[in-house]
Amino acid sequence: MEDLLRPIYQERASHRNTLGILMVEKKINNSAITDTFDIILLVIGKEIPDSVFMKHYMSKEQKAALYIVDEKQLNEWLLLGSNRKVIDWVLNGKVLFDRNEYVQQLRNRMMEFPQETRQLKMGLEFAKLIRRYTDGKVFFESNQLLDAYNHVIHALHHLARLAVIEQGFYPEVTVWNQIKQIDGQIYKLYEELVGSEEPLEKRLELLFLASEFLIHSRILSGSAHLRKILKQKDEPWSISEIAQHPELKPYSVDLVIMLEYLVEKNILSVEKVATKSPHIFHRYYQLKDKE
Template sequence: MDILLRQLYQDQASKERTCAILVLKKDDSSFLSTDGFDAIILLISDGVTDWVSKHYEASGKRIAFHTMSQDMMHHSLITGNQRRLIDWLVNGKIVYDRNEFMQEVKQRIDTFPPGDRTKKLTIQFAKLLRRFEEGKVLFSRGYILDGFSNLFHALHHLARIAVIKDGFYPEVTVWEQVKKIEPEIHKLYQEALNSEEPLNKRIELLILALEVAIISKLELGANHFLDVLRSIDGEVSVSELLSIQEVQEYRIDLELILNVLIEKEFVTIVKKETPAKAIFQTKYKINDFL
């Protein structure tokens, strides 16, 4: 098997733009993380702009060869939209490493620097708010199962916040992590899933629990965005906020975070006159006590 895999990646090791190559065999990890393949080869290269995948078969073994850029890898680590990538990076065997590039990545995952952690918390908090609001509205309009599905996803994001807060990357088995880190959230998950209460009643209880959690996690979850607001001198428009590079990973939900911060008096609305009578442009400013 090792000889077969080497034939696929060995020519990439000599290329100048290759940063690292990792190999993950099905026996070394879960079936889920290898997507059913017998082996995964992950190539990090500065010579690509997209995530490229190729599939091979040799001696009855199926192999997936993934290529991505440094930027894409770091973006995925922050946003958490490719959780299997964490497993590949943590458990994959390094077969080529230019200037210890991958060793530094693994160390960054292990130490989970505060800057990465703060941004990742806000990304997950934004997703929590989005799922919660959509679930609540769907439930109120009689779409019971759709409402429950969204609220259950909100609970998953709450679980990931608990894991990140404790200094770990959320893994595929996030509920096993949460069981040890914050058992109250795990209990809420079990009750939502297994309670003998009617579904309507479970949803009502879940909404109440999530509302309390959102309030209690607000400053922690929104801290990255609050830091952005603190760095701005004076008031700022929403279009200016949306153009800031630091918020791009949660840009789609930024207005939702902003409205919650206004509601909880973390942020103040500043009205600016416009040429139209009785119509004001609204700008925003973080409150002084923060």
């Protein structure tokens, strides 16, 4: 089918705003990578009117999908991890067109994984981990075991992604294959949760105990990005100042739960700031240790 698609990607390659074109073929053992399509064509461009544009094609029994993605949208996906298949496509796809080595340079940046980008991604995963772990514990304590199980599975996934990033790698779609090589302790927890014959309540109880230690051991790495921002001034921060800081906006709805966790673990202190009412105070946040 690649021959049939050649005129399509050659036409895209002739556009001045096309930076690179990659092709991804369906894997026999993992068709989810391509959403069950036989071939994916990923066209990366700049200044594209629609941040993502798609077309679907078919020939006899085969089907193909064309994605035209603006580089700003692509970089957002890579940073936030919000479209994990694209990471696989960029790293492992066959390069059909590469203007001024754009794709090669993009891959090099991903492989080098600069410390600044890594810190932010660890912070985002840590915030999501705290959200899922906290919500799961609430469900567990109220005996909503299936909801607790759902949140714990997601919490383990974020813990696994955090561990992968700590080692300097981008988390891939098959993150459990990565974590099996990187952190056997997390992998064993996952296996015990999904494969153990113990009653669900017992499995969850044991997992919450083990997870508490693993999460606590990653407080400093997981909060490094946030702490670096909070060090920018000596005075306490209001929640509005924190939430509106441009480098913290990616945390979105998970920011508050992360702040409260860090207060609970004595990483942050809560400062009372007077309001017009003598009995009500603003709640401000400050790092306890600024070293």
